[in-house]
Amino acid sequence: MMDFGGTQILKVGLIVVLIAIAGIAAWLVLSGKDGSQDANEVNEAAAVMEDPDTSDSGTTDDSAESAGDGAAGGETDPSPAEPEPAAAAPAPSVEPDIPSLAEAYAGLFPIGAAIEPAHTSGLRAELLKKHVNMIVAENAMKPASLQPAEGRFNWEPADRIVEFAKANGMELRFHTLVWHNQVGDWFFLDPEGKPMVDETDPEKREANKKLLLERLERHVRTVVERYKDDIRSWDVVNEVVEPGDPDGMRASPWYRIAGIDYIETAFRAAREAGGPDIKLYINDYGTDSPAKRDRIYELVKELLDKGVPIDGVGHQTHISIHGPSVSQIIESMKKFSELGLDNLVTELDMSLYAWNDRRDYGSDIPEDILRKQADRYRELFEAFRENKDIIGGVVFWGIADDHTWLNNFPVQNRTDAPLLFDRQLHAKPAFWAVIDSAGQEPQDA
Secondary structure, three states: OOOOOOOHHEEEEEEEHHHHHHHHHHHHHOOOOOOOHHHHHHHHHHHHHHOHHHHOOOOOHHHHHHHHHOOOOOOOOOOOOOOOOOOOOOOOOOOOOOHHHHOOOOOOOOEEEEEHHHHOOOOOHHHHHHHOEEEEEOOOOOHHHOEEEEEEOOHHHHHHHHHHHHHHHOOOEEEEEOOOOOOOOHEOOOOOOEEEHHOOOOHHHHHHHHHHHHHHHHHHHHHHHHHHOOOOEEEEOOOOOOOOOOHHHHOOHHHHHHHHHHHHHHHHHHHHHHHOOEEEEEEEOOOOOOHHHHHHHHHHHHHHHOOOOOEEEEEEEEEEEOOOOOHHHHHHHHHHOOOEEEEEEEEEEEOOOOOOOOOOOOOOOOHHHHHHHHHHHHHHHHHHOOOHHHHEEEOOOEOOOOOOOHHOOOOOOOOOOOOOOOOOOOEHHHHHHHHHHOOOOOOOO
C-alpha cells in the first residue's frame, strides 16, 4: 500500500494544475485566439523558401506553399479569415489602342520577330501584324526542316511564312543555310554510309570533303534560288566560332571534315544563286564577349581578304537582366562596322535569370524584376537608337512570353518572360520602355 505523505500530495496537486493549464491553452488555440501567431510562422517559412539567397535551385510557388504547411505541423491555418481567391488571368487579346513598335521605330530600323508557321493565323498573327515589319522563321528554314533527306525537300512550312510576310508587307530574313544543329546526318555520311569524321585515310578524307562541299553547295543553291525574290537578308552560317575549341572554330562535323572551306563555299554559292542584291550574314551568339568577338572578326577579315561575299554580322543577343553590359554590345557592333559590315540584332530576348540561377518565379513574377527588365530594355534601345547608322534591324526571338525557347533552357519547363508581351499577349513594362526609347511621349500602361 502506497504512503501518501505531504510530498506525494504536492506532486498530485501540481499535476492537476498543469492539466488545467493545458486544457485552457488548447481551448484558446481552437477558438482562434492564437491563430495569428501560427499564420506568421507559415508566412515566415514560405518566405525563407522563396528567398533566392537560401537555395541554389530556387523553388516554385507550389513548393513554397508546401513548406508553409510543414511549418504549421501539417494542420489547417486556424485563423478565421478566409483567403481571397486568386484573380483569374485575363484572356489573351491584342490591345488595339497601344502604339505599334514598328511604327515607333520606322525612322530608325525595322523591328522583327521569329515565328513558326502556326503563328500566321489567329491572335498571334494579329499581334505580329500590328507590331513588326520583319519576320524570320524560328525553325522552318533550318537545314533539317527543308531537306531532311538528301534530295527530298519540304517547302510547305517555310512557304507559309513567306506568304504571310508578303501578304502583310513585311521584310523577311532567312535562318539559316548552315548550322551544326538541326541538320540531317546524311550530309556527313560517306558513300558507304559511314561517318566521314571517322575516316583516317588521307585520300578518302579528301574525297569525303569534296562530297560534303558538293552536298552543301546543292543545298544552298536550291534554297536560295527558290526564295531569292522574296528574301533579302540571309543567315548563311550560324554559330561557327567557339573560342574554347581548337583554332577557336566550333569543332562541328562541318569543320572537322572541311575546315573553313565550308563557310567559304556557303557564302559563294549563296551570292552566285541569289545575285548582288541579297545580303549575306554570319550569325552567332555571345558576340559581346571580347574573346568570341575577336575570333569572329579574325575569321571574317580572313574571308573578306579572300573575296568571300560577307555583308554583315548577325548578333543573336540572347541576354539577361543581369548582363552583359550595353556598352559591350555596342562596342562589338562598332568593331565590325569598321570592316564596312552591317550589324543586325537577330535573336533578341532578355531572360529574367542569371545563367547559374535555377529558381522559377512561376506565374507571379515580382514587380521589381519586371521593372529591372524594363529599365534594361530602355537602356538597350536608347543605345540602338543612338547607333542607328550601324544597325540594320532588331529582331526579337519571338513576340510574347507564352512561346519562347527560354521556357526550356537551361532549365526544363521553367517559366521565363524574356519578351515585350506577356502570356496573354498584353504589353509589359518592357514594351513601354522600348516605346519611350524611340522618342515618343511616355504613356501609361
